[in-house]
Amino acid sequence: METKTSIRHRIASQREALLAQLKETPIVEIACKKVGIGRATYYRWKKEDSPFAKATDEAQSEGNKLINDMAESQLLSAIRDKNLGAIVFWLKHHHPTYATKVEVTARLKTDEKLNPEQEALIDKALKLAALVPTIATAKNTEEKNA
Structure with missing residues (x-):
């Protein structure tokens, strides 16, 4: 019974130590090595x-x-030291x-006409969307102007 308690205590302290390490170094591999546990243990927990x-x-x-x-x-320190790479990086991102x-640049061909089947499908979709009166008016206007 005492062994189980000591194992639980050790695991709890390792978990706390691991959390502290992750706050300082958020890389699982490094944090696990510093605490003395394997990555597999970390992922299992x-x-x-x-x-x-x-x-x-x-x-x-x-x-x-x-x-x-x-x-x-460090980036700001490098900028103060007139590091051109740091200056360019800052400007590009800020x-x-x-x-x-x-x-x-592209050439778009927009003069393609819809075939009757495609037009019927679009009309049906618009009717279902309750936009037909607006579309019908626009279609009639196009036909009159043509």
Whole structure:
């Protein structure tokens, strides 16, 4: 009985240590090594214990925020040191003028006519959508203008 209690106590302390490690380093492999457990154990605990799974997700999220803050701090330091790569990175991601742009050029052929079957299908869909009066008026106007 005492052995079961000591095992439970050891597991509980390992889980707490793991949560603390994930808050500092949100990488499962590294956190597990520092605590002295295998990744398989971590994933088994996470699968078997939903409150623990939620706690690990929160710890990793907190750890990610910490790493993001550190990275932003280092980026700002690099900008102050006139590091051109850091300056370009910041501007590309924080200023619309310098953002990467994608230009799309295409020739669209829009003069294709619908066949009678397609027109009937569209009319049926519009009737079901209760838009027929508006469409019928537009269709009559087109026919008069043609």
